[in-house]
Amino acid sequence: MTVVQVLRKRVRTARPTYDVSSPLYLLSKLDSQQWKFLCLGFWAWTWDAFDYFSITLVMPHLQQLFDRSNSDIALALSLSLMPRFVGAAIFGIAADRFGRKWPLIINCLLLIVLELAIAFCQTYKEFLACRILFGVAMGGLYGNASATALEDCPDISRGIISGIFQAGYPMGLLLATAFNALLVNSTVQNWRALFYFAAGPPALLIIFRLFLPDTTAYIEHDAIRSRRNVQSFTSEFVDVIRMHWGRLSYMIIFMMGCTYLSHGSQDILQTMLRYNHALSSTKITTIQTVGFLGSLFGSLTMGFISDIIGRRFSIILSCFVAGALVYPYFYLSYLPGLLPVVFAEQFFVQGIFGIVPVHLIELSPYAFRTFVVGTSYNLGVLFASPVPYVETIIGEGRPLPSLNGNGNSGSDQRFDYSWGMAIVFGCAVVFTMVVTFLGPENKGGSINDEDDDGSVYQAPFSMVSPVVNGNANGNRNGRVWDGESWSDR
Incomplete structure (x- = not known):
């Protein structure tokens, strides 16, 4: 197959599918237990985002306390991103081996301990050490939370549920902004009060999880694995890596691009607005809140839209619009004009992430879903972790x-952070569009299928194939993939 033929096929397979259903109808397909699992996953992911973003909100206080520069505090943000894949691997394997319940509970306990540890930090080195450990705990949460929220979900409702789950991220940012305004400047504890408070909600998540069973999908698979006893968990895990290394590699590269988009547009936005545009704290908070609202609605909307026009087409469309807004987003300083731009930019950036959970789960091998989703997501985060520092x-x-005309020195120093953000974000837009265009899609494929013998569900995969086929013979629900579309035999 020539390069031209491959590119033509990629264009054909990215065309919208127009599978339209009412959002209310899709939501009505969930039973009460599925709603509870969605609620648990949503709030776990919400607090993961709250914990990460809290640092960006108190950066000025940390600079003063530790007598460090903006770049030094930005390094702490990067260091909390780097070790997340370690937590994703550890807790992912544990969740696939022992169930979703107890790994999530242990994960939340670690979050409580580390939140309190950060609040008691007195030196910059202590702070960095806590953030590194915190990254491990945060990394373990995503795969488990997304699997809990989505794996029992009806196939037809996946897209909109994915968007609802991912909306937990901007919800966490909104809550962090609100409690920062409420606690940091109005309490004796200053910035530490925010982290004292942040240690509380994970305890509620633990109580909630204790009263819920494991997901039906995991229970059924665990029963099959125990009954058949075809191979040990370790050998099965090795087989998954060997059989699906190409798919896992693609998912990591894809997530690296997505993470560059998200963190590249958000992490030092507050710093940029303060130093480039000399905006007050009140105006900066207003801008960030509008952006978070855009993120919230974008996640909800694009997750649903991806069910109508396809995962890849939705992501490419969102990247295109986000790229068109690069200049006004980073350089416009007129507040009334900046607000709708910030809303729109974050709508489409986080709209991409509204598609990410279901896209990753649909591409993941069944038996090790938590490990593959969590590890690919957080290895992508690892490779994008230098974003705020760069x-x-x-x-x-x-x-x-x-x-004030006194030169650029001392407390009057100003730097063009817009330039750095625009370069990184613009490159990320192009990169993510290309990777998504060339990548696979499994929209509509079952995410809970297994072979009759209970072994790991295998699907043929090619880095230039538009979809992950339904089984080893290229069949899905009695239909055959002919290289361009599914057709009846």
């Missing part, structure tokens, strides 16, 4: 004149 360093390479 953006800060690029920006500090372009000094700006002081606003």
Whole structure:
């Protein structure tokens, strides 16, 4: 197959599918237990985002306390992203081996301990150590939370449920912003009060999880594995890596692009608005809140839209619009004009993430879903972890004149952080569009299928194939993949 033929096939397979259903109808397909699992996964992911974003909100306080520069505090953000894949691997394997319940409970206990540890930090080194450990705990949460929320979900409702689950991320950012305004400047404990508070909700998640069973999908698979006893868990795990390394590699690369988009547009936004545009804290909070609302609605909307026009087409469309807004998003300083731009940019950036959970789960091998989804997501985060640090360093390479005319030194120093953010974000848009265009899609395929002998569900995969086929013979529900579309025998 020539390169031209491959590209033509990628265009054909990215065309919208127009499978339209009412959102209310899709939501009505969930039973009460599935709603509970969705609620649990949503709030677990919400608090993961709250924990991460809290640091960006208190950066000025940390700079003053530790006597460090913006780039030093940005390094702490990067260091909390880097070890997340370790937690994803550890807790993912545990969840696939022992069930979703207890790994999530242990994960939440670690979050409580580390939140309190951060609040008691007195030195910069202690702070960095806590953030590294915190990254491990945060990394273990995503795969388990997404599997809990989605794996029992009816196939027809996956897209909209994926969007609802991912909306937990901007919800966490909104809550962090609200409680930062409520606690940080109005309490004696200052920034530490935010982290004292953050240690509380994970305890509620633990109580909630204790009263819920494991997901039906996991229970059924565990029963099959125990009954058949075809191979040990370890050898089965090795087989999954050997059979699906190409798929896992693609998912990591895809998530790296998505993470560059998200963190590239958000992590040092507050710093950029303060130093580039000299906006007050009140205006910055307003801008961030509008952006988070855009993220919330984007996740909900694009998750549902992806059920109508396809996962890949929705992601490419969102990247295109996000790229078109690069200049006004990073350089516009007129507040009334900036607000709708920020809303729209975050709508489409986080709209992509509204598709990510279901897209990753549909591409994951059945038996090790938590490990594959969590590890691919967080390895992508690892490779994108330098984002806030790189953006800060690029920006500090372009000094700006002081606003008061006293030169660019001391407390009057200003740097062009917009330049660094625009470069990183623009490259991420192009990269993510290309990777998504060339990648696979399994929209509509069952995510709970197994072979008759209970062994790991295998699906043929090619880095240039538009979909992951239904089984080893290329069949799905009695239909055959002919290289371009599913057709009856």
